[in-house]
Amino acid sequence: MSNPSLAPTRELKLYRRPISFWWWLDRPAYFKFVVRELTCLFVGAFAILTLLQVRAVGEGPEAYAAFAAMLASPAGIGFSVLAFLAAVYHTVTWFPAVQTTIVLRVGEQRVPGSVITGAHMAGWLVVSVVVAYIVLRG
Amino acid sequence: MAKRSLTPFLWFLFGGGGMVSAMLFPVHILLFGLAFPLGMLEAPGYEWLHALVVHPITRLYLFVFILLPLFHAAHRIRYTAYDLFRVQPSLHQPIAVVCYGAALAGTLAAGYTLLTIS
Numbered sequence: 191m192s193n194p195s196l197a198p199t200r201e202l203k204l205y206r207r208p209i210s211f212w213w214w215l216d217r218p219a220y221f222k223f224v225v226r227e228l229t230c231l232f233v234g235a236f237a238i239l240t241l242l243q244v245r246a247v248g249e250g251p252e253a254y255a256a257f258a259a260m261l262a263s264p265a266g267i268g269f270s271v272l273a274f275l276a277a278v279y280h281t282v283t284w285f286p287a288v289q290t291t292i293v294l295r296v297g298e299q300r301v302p303g304s305v306i307t308g309a310h311m312a313g314w315l316v317v318s319v320v321v322a323y324i325v326l327r328g
Numbered sequence: 329m330a331k332r333s334l335t336p337f338l339w340f341l342f343g344g345g346g347m348v349s350a351m352l353f354p355v356h357i358l359l360f361g362l363a364f365p366l367g368m369l370e371a372p373g374y375e376w377l378h379a380l381v382v383h384p385i386t387r388l389y390l391f392v393f394i395l396l397p398l399f400h401a402a403h404r405i406r407y408t409a410y411d412l413f414r415v416q417p418s419l420h421q422p423i424a425v426v427c428y429g430a431a432l433a434g435t436l437a438a439g440y441t442l443l444t445i446s
Binding site: 227254 | 412
């Protein structure tokens with residue numbers, strides 16, 4: 191008796207079900223996933239913008255004034271609004287994800303994920319205040 | 329020759345970049361992108377910013393601030409490109425090389441700038 195499941199596999203052709211490019215609009219969870227991933231475009235862009243800012247500072251007061259004027263233009267403000275929203279969305283989705291990667295034990299007890307996420311949120315607040323304090327001291 | 333996987337290293341850069349950008353990017357964008365240009369807060373003077381940027385600790389801070397998030401972005405762009413455009417597997421490696429290569433180029437530029445700035 192030949193068993194069909196033992197048929198030679200070299201003739202096997204995988205069928206790939208066609209999926210629409212818009213699959214990520216099918217469910218809210220998919221949409222949130224893609225939005226979360228796309229926040230990285232703003233993260234990358236702002237990292238490069240910061241590099242340009244550093245260069246401008248190195249080039250002197252005029253270069254820095256030009257850089258600041260660029261940020262103050264309507265396009266600059268528009269970018270910053272989107273980048274800020276994306277960055278905050280990244281933050282509030284990142285910390286809950288961190289708890290799945292950290293296993294922290296106190297004695298026999300595993301520290302609950304909500305505590306780990308909460309600690310990161312509190313750390314975020316503290317770090318933000320410290321950065322703002324240092325920048326604004328001038 | 330034993331081929332060692334780069335994957336754990338790339339995940340470390342992704343995770344580190346995710347953490348750095350989550351902790352630091354909102355406040356930087358809020359200050360330099362919105363509060364100062366819109367006049368909500370008085371912007372610090374050039375002298376102070378210059379003094380800050382050339383300080384060794386700030387140089388190191390800015391290097392990490394740029395390096396890790398660039399690799400974080402590269403990693404996410406790579407996998408989002410796979411998922412969103414459903415690219416065929418033969419293109420996976422070229423896409424990865426372009427993504428991480430761009431992050432590496434940005435890192436080198438940042439390193440050069442931060443070492444030579446005065």
